[in-house]
Amino acid sequence: MSEFVQGQRWVVDSEPELGLGVVTGVQARTVSIFFPQAECERNYATAQAPLTRIHYSVEDSINLADGTSGVVARVHEQSGLLIYELSDERLIPETMLAAEVSLHQPLVRLLTGQLDAPKWFYFRRQLDDAISRTWQSRLGGLLGVRATLIPHQLYVAWTACEHEKVRVLLADEVGLGKTIEAGMILSRLIKFERVARALILVPDALQVQWLVELVRKFGQMPALYSDSEHDFSSGQIHIVPHSQVEALSQQLQQAEFDITVVDEAHHIAPETEAFACLQGLSATSDHLVLLTATPEQLGAESHFARLQLLDPAKFTSLTTLHQQEQHYQSLNRRIRALPEGRDALIAEFKLDAELSDEELIDQLLDCHGVGRVMFRNVRSAISGFPSRKAIPHELADDSWVSRFEWLAGFARLNPDEKILVICQSIEQVKDCENYLWQKHGIDAALFHEEQNLIERDKAAAYFADGDQGSQLLLCSEIGSEGRNFQFSCHLVCLDLPDHPDLLEQRIGRLDRIGQSRDVHIHIPYAPHSRAALQLRWYHDVLACIEQQNPAAGTVHDTVLADTLSLERDVETLFSEAVINDELVKATRDQVKRLQASIQAGRDALLEMNSCRQPFADELAGQLALFEQTTPLELVEAASDLLNFHFEATHDGIYSLIPSDKMLVPALPGIPPEGAEITFSREIANHREDVMFMSWDAVFITGLWEMLHHSDLGAASVATLPSRQLPAGHCLLEVCFDMVVQSKQAAVCMPFLSSHSVRTLVLDISDKDLSPLLPEDSLQQNIQSVKKHLARDVVKSKKDEISSWYHKAEQFAAERKQALLDEAVRHARQHYEGEISRLRNLAHTNSAVGIGEISILEGKRDAVCEALAAHTHLQLSAIRLIVITG
Known part of the structure; x- marks a missing residue:
C-alpha cells in the first residue's frame, strides 16, 4: 500500500x-x-x-x-x-x-522531522550562556566601549547610572574624558532600556567630534542636524549645535527625548532663550547630563543656574548654596587634619567610632550635597599623565617652504618615530603633503575635514600601522578633532593657533591618559615672526605649552578685550608693538593670580567623591577580568554553522565576510562587504578602522536575537555512546528561556542567576538528569545522525516524546520558581541596601530628599513584581538523544 x-x-x-x-x-x-x-x-x-x-x-x-x-x-x-x-x-x-x-515551536519541529545538526543545539546554548553572563555582570554598556579602562571614567559612568534619574554635571578637567564619560552613561542607559531617544547639544565646532566619538567608540549612529528638514521624531540620537538651540526650541521640547546631553554647558548663558529651552528640556527629559570643565568660570550665578537645571527642588537658593560650600570647605580642612579632630567628626555626624580613617572619610563624602549631582576629577589626583616638553626650532625665514624642509629633515633624523603634524588650514596640509612627496619622496597620510569618516579611519589606520604605515600624519585644525594618537609622542605645530584652548586641543591629541612617553611639542619659527611672538606668548607668558593651564584661556580673552579695546584683533595682539615687557609682566601676574584663585577654590571633598577608591580600581579590574574570555570561539562556531568567511589575517585581527551560501540573509552589525574585527581592546583603541568584537557588540547580541526568532538549531536528534546509561533508551534534552514580559525586563535581567533552564529526561526515569550530565561533557560525546535515520527515530518514539516533554516542563517549572525566588531576593536586597543608605544620608545631606527615596521604593516594587508575576518559560530548543552501547 x-x-x-x-x-x-x-x-x-x-x-x-x-x-x-x-x-x-x-x-x-x-x-x-x-x-x-x-x-x-x-x-x-x-x-x-x-x-x-x-x-x-x-x-x-x-x-x-x-x-x-x-x-x-x-x-x-x-x-x-x-x-x-x-x-x-x-x-x-x-x-x-x-x-x-507553526513549525517555529521546537517541539513541533522535532515531531514533524524538521531537524538540524546537534551542534546547532550546543551553539544556541553557548550563545545563551554568553548573553546571560553579560547581563549578570551588570557591565553592559561598558564592555563594548572602544576606550582604555580608566578607573575614574568608569566610576563616573557607573555611579551616575545608579541613580534612577541620571541628572549630573560632569566637570572633570580638560583631557580627563568628559565626552567618554557622557558616552558611557548614554551607552549604559540604552543597554538597560532606560533611554530610547537622546538629544546632544554641542558647540558648533564639536559636532563632528561628537559624531566620530559616538560612532567609533560607542557603536551608536547619531543624526547630525543639518537643515530645517531634519526629522526629530525618528532616529535614536540627534546632535544639534548650540547656535540652533534657540531657533529649534519648540521642536526640541516637543520631540520627547529621554535624555538631554549638553557639552560645554557654560556657553549657554542663563539669560538667553537657548537656556530657556534647556529649562524646558530639563522638565521633559528624565535624564540630563551637563558637561563643562569650568563650572564656575562665568560666575557663581551661572553655576547655580545649571545646578537648578539638574534639580530645581534641591537647589532653591544661591545663598544657601554658598553657606553649604563654606561648610564643605570647613569639612575639607577637618578631613585633611585627620586623625586630629576625629572624635568631634564622629560625634557631629553620628558615625561609628570603630571605623578606620578611610571608612570615616568614605561616609563623610556622602554628606557632600553637590557631590550627588557633580563630578570633578583633576589631573593632580590621577596618575598616568606624561610630561610635556616645548622644543622650539629656529628657521632662517618664515616661509612655508622653510617649514616643510625642516619637517622633512626632522623626519629623516627620527625614522622610527611617528610624527603628528598639525596646521590651521586644509590648504597648508595639502601643500605640505605635496611638497614632501615631490621633493623628498615622503608618503605622508592626510587627515582633514573634507574627508568622510571612512577616509579618515583609513588615514588614521595607515598612520597607526607600525610595520608599513606612514611616519607622518598631516592634520588640519578641524580635521584632528575627536582623534587621539597616544602611540606617537611627537607633535609638530607648523603654525600656532590664535587661542590657547585650540593649542591645548592639539596637544591633547597626544597628551592623554595612556601616553607612555613624554610628549614633545616641536614649534618651528623664524626670529621676529608672528610665530615667534605666539611662541613667547603661549610658552613664556601664559605658560600653557608644557603644562595644562586652566587660567590661560581666560587671561588671553581678558587681555585681548582690555588691551585692544573694541577692535579685538588677534592679529594686532601678536605684534612686537603690543607684546611688550609691560604687557608681559602684567599678564604673567594675571595668570598667577587666577591660578591661585582656581587652586584655592578646589573642593577636595568633591574631588575625592568623584572617584572613590578602591571601588573605581575594582570596577576596572572586573571589566578586565570579564574580557579575559573573548567571543572568539563563539564567532568561529558561528562561521562554521552559518557559512560566512572568518579567518585571522595578522596579529589579533580577523577578516569576517558574509557569503552567498549563508543560512541567514545578513549578519547583524556587519556590512555586506565584510569587516576587519579584533577581540583585543588594545588593538581596537589603536585601529579605529577595525571593529571591536566585544560581548556587547551588535554582532553578538544581534546573533542571539536572530536565532531566537528563527528555527535554526531548535530541534535535533543525536546518539550518545554510553556504558553508564541503558542502551536503546532515550534522553530528551529541553531548554527554556526565562522571559520577563515587562518594561522592567532589562533591569530585571542582572538579578537572574540564569536566563535559561535546561532539563534532561530519561525515558525510564522520573528525575531530571541535567545536574548529573552537564551539557559540556554531554556535548563531547554526542554524535550526529543522518537526517532520514533521525526522522525514523522520531517517528518510532512519537507517541512517547510528548509525555517526556511534559516531564521536562514540570522539572523546568520547579527550577524556574527557584530561580525567581532567588532573583526577587537579590533584587530586594539590592534596592533595600540603597534605600537604607539614602534614609541615613537624608539626616546629614539636604540634597537627599524623600522623593528620591520614594522613586527607589517604587522601582524595587516594580522590579520584584515583574520577576515574580511576569516571568514565564518559553521553549527554546529540544534534542532527542538515543543511547547506544
Missing part, C-alpha cells in the same frame, strides 16, 4: 512557509500536493520526497480551517487518514486542519 493517501496533510521540509499541504493525487511514482496557504500545487517523486507527515498527538492543541481550535483527546486512523477526537468530543478528519501551521 502506498505511503501517500489522498486527503493526508504534509509539509515540505525545505519550504515550511508553504504551510500544511493536502494530498490531491497519487500516481505510481509521483504525488500531487495542494498548499491552500500558498495557493499552489506541487508534484513530488514518491521516492525520497522532501516531505514530512503531520501527525498530532494526544494533548496537542490544533487549529481548524473554520477558525476554531481544540485539544486532541484521541487519534484514530481510517483508510490511511487520521481522525482527531477532541476533548469536546468533536471528530475532526485531518482534511479539516487549518492550512497555517
Whole structure:
C-alpha cells in the first residue's frame, strides 16, 4: 500500500512557509500536493520526497480551517487518514486542519522531522550562556566601549547610572574624558532600556567630534542636524549645535527625548532663550547630563543656574548654596587634619567610632550635597599623565617652504618615530603633503575635514600601522578633532593657533591618559615672526605649552578685550608693538593670580567623591577580568554553522565576510562587504578602522536575537555512546528561556542567576538528569545522525516524546520558581541596601530628599513584581538523544 493517501496533510521540509499541504493525487511514482496557504500545487517523486507527515498527538492543541481550535483527546486512523477526537468530543478528519501551521515551536519541529545538526543545539546554548553572563555582570554598556579602562571614567559612568534619574554635571578637567564619560552613561542607559531617544547639544565646532566619538567608540549612529528638514521624531540620537538651540526650541521640547546631553554647558548663558529651552528640556527629559570643565568660570550665578537645571527642588537658593560650600570647605580642612579632630567628626555626624580613617572619610563624602549631582576629577589626583616638553626650532625665514624642509629633515633624523603634524588650514596640509612627496619622496597620510569618516579611519589606520604605515600624519585644525594618537609622542605645530584652548586641543591629541612617553611639542619659527611672538606668548607668558593651564584661556580673552579695546584683533595682539615687557609682566601676574584663585577654590571633598577608591580600581579590574574570555570561539562556531568567511589575517585581527551560501540573509552589525574585527581592546583603541568584537557588540547580541526568532538549531536528534546509561533508551534534552514580559525586563535581567533552564529526561526515569550530565561533557560525546535515520527515530518514539516533554516542563517549572525566588531576593536586597543608605544620608545631606527615596521604593516594587508575576518559560530548543552501547 502506498505511503501517500489522498486527503493526508504534509509539509515540505525545505519550504515550511508553504504551510500544511493536502494530498490531491497519487500516481505510481509521483504525488500531487495542494498548499491552500500558498495557493499552489506541487508534484513530488514518491521516492525520497522532501516531505514530512503531520501527525498530532494526544494533548496537542490544533487549529481548524473554520477558525476554531481544540485539544486532541484521541487519534484514530481510517483508510490511511487520521481522525482527531477532541476533548469536546468533536471528530475532526485531518482534511479539516487549518492550512497555517507553526513549525517555529521546537517541539513541533522535532515531531514533524524538521531537524538540524546537534551542534546547532550546543551553539544556541553557548550563545545563551554568553548573553546571560553579560547581563549578570551588570557591565553592559561598558564592555563594548572602544576606550582604555580608566578607573575614574568608569566610576563616573557607573555611579551616575545608579541613580534612577541620571541628572549630573560632569566637570572633570580638560583631557580627563568628559565626552567618554557622557558616552558611557548614554551607552549604559540604552543597554538597560532606560533611554530610547537622546538629544546632544554641542558647540558648533564639536559636532563632528561628537559624531566620530559616538560612532567609533560607542557603536551608536547619531543624526547630525543639518537643515530645517531634519526629522526629530525618528532616529535614536540627534546632535544639534548650540547656535540652533534657540531657533529649534519648540521642536526640541516637543520631540520627547529621554535624555538631554549638553557639552560645554557654560556657553549657554542663563539669560538667553537657548537656556530657556534647556529649562524646558530639563522638565521633559528624565535624564540630563551637563558637561563643562569650568563650572564656575562665568560666575557663581551661572553655576547655580545649571545646578537648578539638574534639580530645581534641591537647589532653591544661591545663598544657601554658598553657606553649604563654606561648610564643605570647613569639612575639607577637618578631613585633611585627620586623625586630629576625629572624635568631634564622629560625634557631629553620628558615625561609628570603630571605623578606620578611610571608612570615616568614605561616609563623610556622602554628606557632600553637590557631590550627588557633580563630578570633578583633576589631573593632580590621577596618575598616568606624561610630561610635556616645548622644543622650539629656529628657521632662517618664515616661509612655508622653510617649514616643510625642516619637517622633512626632522623626519629623516627620527625614522622610527611617528610624527603628528598639525596646521590651521586644509590648504597648508595639502601643500605640505605635496611638497614632501615631490621633493623628498615622503608618503605622508592626510587627515582633514573634507574627508568622510571612512577616509579618515583609513588615514588614521595607515598612520597607526607600525610595520608599513606612514611616519607622518598631516592634520588640519578641524580635521584632528575627536582623534587621539597616544602611540606617537611627537607633535609638530607648523603654525600656532590664535587661542590657547585650540593649542591645548592639539596637544591633547597626544597628551592623554595612556601616553607612555613624554610628549614633545616641536614649534618651528623664524626670529621676529608672528610665530615667534605666539611662541613667547603661549610658552613664556601664559605658560600653557608644557603644562595644562586652566587660567590661560581666560587671561588671553581678558587681555585681548582690555588691551585692544573694541577692535579685538588677534592679529594686532601678536605684534612686537603690543607684546611688550609691560604687557608681559602684567599678564604673567594675571595668570598667577587666577591660578591661585582656581587652586584655592578646589573642593577636595568633591574631588575625592568623584572617584572613590578602591571601588573605581575594582570596577576596572572586573571589566578586565570579564574580557579575559573573548567571543572568539563563539564567532568561529558561528562561521562554521552559518557559512560566512572568518579567518585571522595578522596579529589579533580577523577578516569576517558574509557569503552567498549563508543560512541567514545578513549578519547583524556587519556590512555586506565584510569587516576587519579584533577581540583585543588594545588593538581596537589603536585601529579605529577595525571593529571591536566585544560581548556587547551588535554582532553578538544581534546573533542571539536572530536565532531566537528563527528555527535554526531548535530541534535535533543525536546518539550518545554510553556504558553508564541503558542502551536503546532515550534522553530528551529541553531548554527554556526565562522571559520577563515587562518594561522592567532589562533591569530585571542582572538579578537572574540564569536566563535559561535546561532539563534532561530519561525515558525510564522520573528525575531530571541535567545536574548529573552537564551539557559540556554531554556535548563531547554526542554524535550526529543522518537526517532520514533521525526522522525514523522520531517517528518510532512519537507517541512517547510528548509525555517526556511534559516531564521536562514540570522539572523546568520547579527550577524556574527557584530561580525567581532567588532573583526577587537579590533584587530586594539590592534596592533595600540603597534605600537604607539614602534614609541615613537624608539626616546629614539636604540634597537627599524623600522623593528620591520614594522613586527607589517604587522601582524595587516594580522590579520584584515583574520577576515574580511576569516571568514565564518559553521553549527554546529540544534534542532527542538515543543511547547506544
